Amino acid sequence: MHVLVGIDDSDLGFQALEEVIERALSAGDDVTVAVYGTESTRDRLAAEATERLEAAGLPATIRQLEDRPGAELVQIADSEGFDRLVVSGDERTPMGKIRLGSVAEFVLLNADTTVTVVR
């Protein structure tokens, strides 16, 4: 499967990446990682994602999303033949309530590609 995973600088973002890597190792998926956030954050995320992919013996295909991450993720997934778009939900509230987050909400409402929201 061709998997596009969108990650930001959050614990859940890295968890999503780890889950995608794990699946790729057993299922033979092709993985593309799209990082978003401020410019310095994106550089840092790109380096971290590269390290993790290479440590797993997978090719490191990394993209940086500069503008509206939700819209860019949908655009890339739908037009470049991806089978799965993976995003992370948002951090929970102090009470433990689920927050969907603007990127997850946008892709759920707009992508043609099947979406996985990692919790």
Added chain:
Amino acid sequence: MEFPDEPVDEFPAPPHDIEDAANRTIHLREADSTDSEVLLEMYLEFEPEDRAQGIPPVREEGIRDWLDVLLAPHCYNVIARHEERVVGHSVLVPDERGAYELAIFVLQPYQGAGIGTSLLETLLGLGQDQGVETVWLTVERWNEPAIRLYRKVGFETVEAESFELEMSIRLAPASDQTESTG
């Protein structure tokens, strides 16, 4: 998160009793970690369709861990009892910016009788006594009864752009506000 500029009026602090719409006497009092077992009993009875945004958890172990968070010393809790049973619970949990997140839970057979309103007002009264200034919550935007209840008590909608509505209330003037003269 934004908060209204004007504080609301004073709410009644616990403990006190009310007669609900079904003529049951409901005792409202502050709760703490010594009440974790009776609260566990309430949540084990909680109907799955009344869960929202992932809480309360469904399994006993999950409920216990979650109650550890809610009953911690820096949180404020009020419970509603009918005879020997805990039938409702409201809680304030501090966030990282000096405000508190609010949630409220009422067992199905006790909904629609005014207990939710009393639990909310009593919790906010406790908060006012303890110096809580600002409170917020998130609610699914299609949960009309809950939204009406929060509005009735004085919450205002501050963000309505996603699946979850954010609402907030000010319980006391901001403590860093300077009084204007003249």
